[in-house]
Amino acid sequence: MVRTMEWAARADHMGGIPRKLIFMAGGAFAKIVATFLNSTSVHNEDTFIRLVRSRPPGVPLITVSNHMSTLDDPVLWGFRGFPSTNAKLARWVLTAEDICFKNTVLSYFFRLGKCIPITRGAGIYQEHMNEALDRLTDGAWLHTFPEGKVSQEDAPIRRLKWGTASLIVRSPVTPIVLPIVHHGLQEVMPEKFLFGRRPPLPLCNKHIKIIIGEPMEFDLPKLRQTAVSESRDSSFSTIRWPRISRYGLDEAAQRCLYSIISNNIQMVMERLRQFGKTLSKSKDLEESSF
Known part of the structure; x- marks a missing residue:
């Protein structure tokens, strides 16, 4: 049974003090892992920080990234210069209900951390997708892992789930969509470290690379017209x-519209992944020349 605890996710819960404490602790942990125990390089961080701090009022932000470890969130936000301990600026994030909401204690902790429970396999119109839509309506920042699960292989971006695309389409104000691709956290928290299990603590002396793209713009009126036109000849079994x-x-x-949007995001993320590999090779060549 999902322990939803919507009341714990409210900004005014106990005057907001528990939420602030969670983000102070979680942000400090992210900083320690990303900048002290390991090294982190970030490409285009100024764009990201600007969108988090000062995007137009009422305009929501959706960041999307690949998913390489269970530490991706919050460690992705632990790089130098990012306000990782600021609870007001912090992201909302879609999280797996079966992992983060297994019991009352975990549910309360993750709810304070602005996490929204998502049930795997329950579809894009499940109850808590409406909660995510409410946060976008408020103009908040929402992070998603549209691949749907952790993959630690150095492989192309997998086909994206349609949940993120559905939120983009249904949001009253079209969100700014910012793609992010990262590499290295699979070494900080490998899935099969010892006896096929994760290590009890994050590993050290690894390098985390974060490649931040440019904001994506979607001409939704035009895309809707295209989807309606292309869907007239489609045939499939409906799920109502x-x-x-x-x-x-x-x-x-x-279905047609969500597919178009998801494919566009996937292509941009794959280009970022390839760009990141090019940057790594260039850095290796520079170092070998000395």
């Missing part, structure tokens, strides 16, 4: 998705 009445999108049009 609700119709998005504002735009007249039936299930076929939604």
